[in-house]
Amino acid sequence: MPVLWLILIVLALAVAGYVAGRARAISGAGDDRRALHSLPSYYGWNVAMKVMVPAFLVLIVWLIAQPFIVNTKATSLLPESAIPEGSTLGLVMSDVRRVADGLDLSVAQGLLSAGDAATLTVGGSDIRAMLGSAGVAVGTEITPEVLAAAQSYRSTNATGDLLRSIVVIGLGLIGGALALAQTNPDFRARNAVERGIRAILVGAASLAILTTIGIVLSLVFNTIEFFRIYPASEFFGSFTWSPSFGGGSQLGIWPLLWGTLYISLIALLVSVPIGLFAAVYLSEYAGPKFRAVAKPALELLAGIPTIVYGLFALLTVGPLLLSVFGRDGLGWMQAGTAVMTAGLVMGIMLIPFVSSLSDDIINAVPQSLRDGSYGLGATKSETIKQVILPAALPGIVGAILLAASRAIGETMIVVMGAGAAARLSLNPFDAMTTVTAKIVSQLTGDADFASPEALVAFALGMTLFVMTLGLNVFALFIVRKYREQYD
């Protein structure tokens, strides 16, 4: 039974459970809803929840676990000799899966009866041609071992699917029946539903955290793998970045790190003053009408995809800078892609982050502080400079650090605006590249995934992760430490 049907059946069971639970509660109270502990709908929800939650939980776990079990079983049927010279178990297993899929398709198209598919042997007919006519192309000739494994794969999968349907529906029915049995006028359905909702919310929150942990772990293991085949002292100590997939590459992080920091620095130099001044204007000087238009317009900048900023850098800002600083002008710039191009455009991208957060923070400074300052005869800008900005400073620092971590993690603008040369240079009109851009170029392409040239991407990712994590933690620390100064 397909999963979609299974889900629909459980949902239908839940609806039925809701109606039944509600009806049972009302009839148990002698049609007088005042005699119930909770509102009738709570009894219904209690039953529906107890149908759905265990059934869906088991379904999710099953969906994750079944492929593993089926794979292991099929793998155990493949003897060592079935793996040809120069191939790997993984490649053979993918053949097995293709054959199994092909058999499924053949049965579905009527080329093969279900019984024949299970008992087919290599000698009987040209399976490869048949699978081909069903729309599945198998690269190599099918060996008996592969066919046997594919047949086992199919049968285990079918048994698993059947068992899954039975267990899931059965759990739903049992849960619903137990909940219905609980249902009587004195049952505290409202509290039970409250606990259930709490559990669901906790589940959602922990899923987010678990995913983060998963991401970090995958980074960590691949990073360890990288350092096993490439010395860490070279990675952190070398000032040269020259990967060559033929081997003998030098993978020093410093040119990339320098590019990242240089571009981020320029981006912050652009975005922090402009964003901050815009925020001060919007929150202190602008009239309500202008503010109502300008603030959403500024925040619109944050909604533009970074690839569009990249185009802007490549097609507009780069040539513009080149015409001023290039060979026809001051002669500092060789090509349109440069640190300055990417930094300027990234700065524009970050303006709304700084201004929007700072604006909220400045607005949160109590009006009484402004009144106090005006009452002493201070002008608006004196008040802003000496009272409002100091009071809002922790929040503003937090906003800037968040913008900085965005800048460090930005990829698209760098790929399109900064060039691809990894170099250590002080000239902001030179092309440089960043950690993120190099992660992209190391992983895309047809590199061997076990080579240090590909695995270095994970070490770079880990470095970035640690950097932005550090910045975020520092931002949170600053914000927390000074937050309650004026409360």
Added chain:
Amino acid sequence: MYDSPLRKTEVDTNASKISARDVQVYYGDTHAIKDVNVEILDKTVTAFIGPSGCGKSTFLRTLNRMNDTIDICRVEGLIELDGEDIYDKRVDPVQLRAKVGMVFQKPNPFPKSIYDNVAYGPRIHGLARNKAELDEIVEKALRRGAIWNEVKDRLDAPGTGLSGGQQQRLCIARAVATEPEVLLMDEPCSALDPIATSQVEELIDELRENYSVVIVTHSMQQAARVSQKTAFFHLGNLVEYGDTSQIFTNPVDPRTESYITGRIG
């Protein structure tokens, strides 16, 4: 009600400091202040009393143009400080507010040190030639604010760390430090306990030697204790204005009598 030990002198000057004639204040379409005429005397404490929403705070804020910061607020009529129209186009509201200081209902120390709080006004107005002079101004203001002894050892501590009553006296010291000619106080004791209140009241009585003080208060006892002149506002009108002793013992208007005896409010 009229037996305060603080009353040492009767009204001893008749020089007018602020005079308001036919003042109207509008908040959008709401007519908040109607035809108010009042003469506020120099070196005198004038109390504004009246029920909530009667316009006394609004009128107080027109005296140093704090209402300018509210977009929908409009003021008509003539308000003169020492014979000069404060709503004249040539008047800089910032200079005016340096002359007419204000203390607010809720203590609002800046998130700075105690010293910097008090030095704020003198610094922006350039009242001190050097650090020593600034130190002197700060000490004098804190002494006037009757808080010097409590804070002299921790001038670098944040002003927000003081207790409510200390914060309010710090705010008064801050207002005094700019040497204003008039001090406006908008219910300065409403957030304070009785002990802090009596300290602030004593302070107000001392300030009268140098300044004209206008105080808005909900406490009629307080008005009777600290003021020499009292104005009673009701529904945006100035109902009665006169010597405090006369207002509280022999009010002319029946509405005043009802209010001070607690029948309306």
